[in-house]
Amino acid sequence: xxxxxxxxxxxxxxxxxxxxxxxxxxxxxxxxxxxxxxxxxxxxxxxxxxxxxxxxxxxxxxxxxxxxxxxxxxxxxxxxxxxxxxxxxxxxxxxxxxxxxxxxxxxxxxxxxxxxxxxxxxxxxxxxxxxxxxxxxxxxxxxxxxxxxxxxxxxxxxxxxxxxxxxxxxxxxxxxxxxxx
Numbered sequence: 001x002x003x004x005x006x007x008x009x010x011x012x013x014x015x016x017x018x019x020x021x022x023x024x025x026x027x028x029x030x031x032x033x034x035x036x037x038x039x040x041x042x043x044x045x046x047x048x049x050x051x052x053x054x055x056x057x058x059x060x061x062x063x064x065x066x067x068x069x070x071x072x073x074x075x076x077x078x079x080x081x082x083x084x085x086x087x088x089x090x091x092x093x094x095x096x097x098x099x100x101x102x103x104x105x106x107x108x109x110x111x112x113x114x115x116x117x118x119x120x121x122x123x124x125x126x127x128x129x130x131x132x133x134x135x136x137x138x139x140x141x142x143x144x145x146x147x148x149x150x151x152x153x154x155x156x157x158x159x160x161x162x163x164x165x166x167x168x169x170x171x172x173x174x175x176x177x178x179x180x181x
Contacts, residue, residue, distance in 0.1 A: 002113060002114050002117045003110070005117070005122065005179045006110075006113040006114075006117065006174075006177075006179070008177055009109075009113060009173050009174045009176075009177040009178075010106065010109045010110050010113050011106070012173050012177065013105065013106075013109035013112075013113075013169070013170050013173050013174070014102055014105040014106035014109055015102075016169055016173065017105040017109070017166055017169060017170070018098075018101060018102045018105055020162075020165065020166060020169060021101065021105075021162070021166075024162045024165070030158040030161065031158050033155065033158075034154075034155050034158065048088070053088050054088070055088050055089055055090045056087075056088055057085060057086075057087050057088075058085065058086040058087075058088070059084070059085050059086075060082070060083065060084055060085075060086070061074060061077040061078050061083070108137075108140050108141070109170060112133055112136045112137055112140065112170055112174070113133070113174060115132075115136055116129060116132045116133040116136065116174055119132045120132055120178070122178070122179040122180035122181075123179070123180035123181060124178060124180075124181065125181065126175045126176070126178070126181060127175070129171075129174055129175040129178045129181065130171040130172060130174070130175035131171070132171075133170050133171045133173075133174035133175065134167050134168050134170060134171020134172070134175075135167070135171070136167070136170075137166060137167030137168070137169070137170030137171055138163060138164050138166075138167030138168070139167070140163075140167070141162065141163035141164075141166040141167055142159075142160045142162075142163025142164050142166075142167060143163065144159075144163065145159050146160075
């Protein structure tokens with residue numbers, strides 16, 4: 001059973017990726033430009049507060065159906081702009097969010113370990129395990145936000161670079177701790 005053979009690299013990947021994520025987001029400068037500051041931030045926040053919007057994801061202009069999309073009034077509002085999305089969050093619960101992040105890294109590492117074990121039986125040489133686990137890790141972590149970024153104009157390069165680093169870390173850990181190698 002793969003989980004018995006790979007519990008240590010899976011756990012180690014979860015821990016190392018958690019700290020790599022912390023370093024990427026809190027220490028290194030490449031995510032600082034992910035969001036822009038509004039020139040009238042205080043006024044904007046006051047207006048949102050007055051609207052008393054519950055937490056959620058809002059798109060503007062918004063339609064509820066395909067039929068409404070064909071309405072000339074909607075087309076005019078869309079053309080006139082602005083077009084965008086607004087995310088309203090509850091106050092972050094850092095222990096829960098950090099726990100969910102660690103869980104995400106554990107689950108993705110477990111799945112990567114499972115696929116790698118199917119492709120690389122115990123005793124497979126270091127480089128092959130590194131290539132398989134690292135490639136899957138890069139695919140998972142570097143591509144996870146691309147579609148959302150394409151449609152909603154998020155910065156992608158910093159996330160892509162993080163994903164490549166995470167994938168290489170996964171490949172290295174699995175290759176170093178691969179059973180029978």
